[in-house]
Amino acid sequence: MKKERLEAFQWNKTKAMLEHAYATVPYYTKLFDQAKIKPQDIKTRADMHKIPITTKKDLLSLKKEDIVSSLYLHKQLEVVSTSGTTGVPFKKYVPLETTNIAHATKLRKFVMNSYKLTWKIGSFTHFYPTKKKWFHSLRLHRMINIFAKDSLQQQIDLLAKKNPEFFSTMPSRLVELAKYAREHQIVLTRPQAILCDSETLTPHDRKLIEDSWHVNPSSSYESREFPNIACECPAHKGFHVDMDLVLLETKNGKLKGSAIITDLTNKAMPLIRYEIGDVIEFSHNPCSCGRNTQMLKEVAGRTNDFFVLPSGKKIAGAYAITKKLYECHAVQQFRVHQHKDKSLEVFIVKKEGETIPAKEIIKDIKTENENIAVKITYVDDLPPLPSVKRQYFTTDLRFD
Numbered sequence: 001m002k003k004e005r006l007e008a009f010q011w012n013k014t015k016a017m018l019e020h021a022y023a024t025v026p027y028y029t030k031l032f033d034q035a036k037i038k039p040q041d042i043k044t045r046a047d048m049h050k051i052p053i054t055t056k057k058d059l060l061s062l063k064k065e066d067i068v069s070s071l072y073l074h075k076q077l078e079v080v081s082t083s084g085t086t087g088v089p090f091k092k093y094v095p096l097e098t099t100n101i102a103h104a105t106k107l108r109k110f111v112m113n114s115y116k117l118t119w120k121i122g123s124f125t126h127f128y129p130t131k132k133k134w135f136h137s138l139r140l141h142r143m144i145n146i147f148a149k150d151s152l153q154q155q156i157d158l159l160a161k162k163n164p165e166f167f168s169t170m171p172s173r174l175v176e177l178a179k180y181a182r183e184h185q186i187v188l189t190r191p192q193a194i195l196c197d198s199e200t201l202t203p204h205d206r207k208l209i210e211d212s213w214h215v216n217p218s219s220s221y222e223s224r225e226f227p228n229i230a231c232e233c234p235a236h237k238g239f240h241v242d243m244d245l246v247l248l249e250t251k252n253g254k255l256k257g258s259a260i261i262t263d264l265t266n267k268a269m270p271l272i273r274y275e276i277g278d279v280i281e282f283s284h285n286p287c288s289c290g291r292n293t294q295m296l297k298e299v300a301g302r303t304n305d306f307f308v309l310p311s312g313k314k315i316a317g318a319y320a321i322t323k324k325l326y327e328c329h330a331v332q333q334f335r336v337h338q339h340k341d342k343s344l345e346v347f348i349v350k351k352e353g354e355t356i357p358a359k360e361i362i363k364d365i366k367t368e369n370e371n372i373a374v375k376i377t378y379v380d381d382l383p384p385l386p387s388v389k390r391q392y393f394t395t396d397l398r399f400d
């Protein structure tokens with residue numbers, strides 16, 4: 001679609017969602033009434049800022065009947081639990097039609113990244129095997145489950161045996177395999193395309209994955225609240241926003257800021273101007289692939305994932321990780337934590353019988369980051385954070 005048509009399509013869906021939410025969801029009726037606005041007052045995109053922002057915290061205390069549309073209260077809804085940095089899960093109610101659209105959009109992202117239906121997908125799951133569907137019998141859209149619980153060698157062997165043409169995975173799973181293969185001098189079987197999701201694909205990850213599989217991976221931006229937000233195409237010129245599913249804004253109205261998202265598909269539990277907690281940056285440059293969607297230049301990560309340099313400059317948490325630390329063979333697992341006084345503490349789980357070049361790692365981090373104070377602490381285990389997602393960087397500093 002042309003840009004203008006896409007925008008009109010998105011705006012019509014937005015208006016319909018605002019009216020639906022105001023008329024049938026008590027939380028939004030109250031929110032609009034308190035702000036002394038009606039859906040009809042929101043005439044253009046520029047009026048959206050009149051609607052107060054909703055956060056996960058606002059929704060946690062609500063009863064189901066306050067946040068679920070009265071038209072859907074007695075329908076069968078899927079319950080998706082989202083964990084958060086606070087560790088307090090909140091429940092999202094999803095009707096079947098929304099789940100179906102989410103699946104279809106995921107497939108659209110695959111296809112946008114060269115996927116063909118006859119290809120096998122290496123699906124790097126954590127726990128759940130993919131259920132067999134009718135089209136699998138026709139040898140279409142087949143999934144090869146690569147389980148996290150299996151050893152890295154078993155995972156590599158399975159990939160070599162089944163040879164999936166497409167990988168759909170969190171980047172951390174490939175990073176683990178790539179490091180293991182490098183250490184054991186294993187030549188990895190090469191897929192045609194790789195689509196990473198769930199976690200931020202850091203520049204280090206991208207390079208390691210590209211060096212290991214000779215494929216430049218694409219990254220999909222999504223969350224538990226919004227299973228599809230935006231996705232890279234093979235041109236890697238930024239993220240194409242899923243304009244038929246979400247309306248995306250920044251809190252400050254500028255190109256870069258905290259992401260505010262309005263869901264355009266879930267009518268059971270509408271999320272309107274929801275602050276997801278990520279920092280995004282829009283781009284005015286159209287993508288060279290010819291798709292005319294709104295573009296994101298960058299998804300900089302969680303708002304409270306920022307790494308603050310001694311000078312006060314804020315950068316994405318991923319940049320607190322330097323090459324020496326990331327690539328060190330003796331490091332089994334690591335996490336960098338920034339304390340309130342801005343000093344860094346690097347927690348490292350050592351590999352058995354290996355020596356960590358601690359001085360070199362500290363020197364590398366200091367050189368890259370304005371001579372910041374760094375110390376290394378060895379631990380036996382790094383307990384997982386509330387989500388299954390990898391987090392290289394955590395911080396005690398908080399930002400709005």
Ligand SMILES: [Zn+2]
Nearest residue numbers: 233235287289
């Ligand atoms: Zn593109």
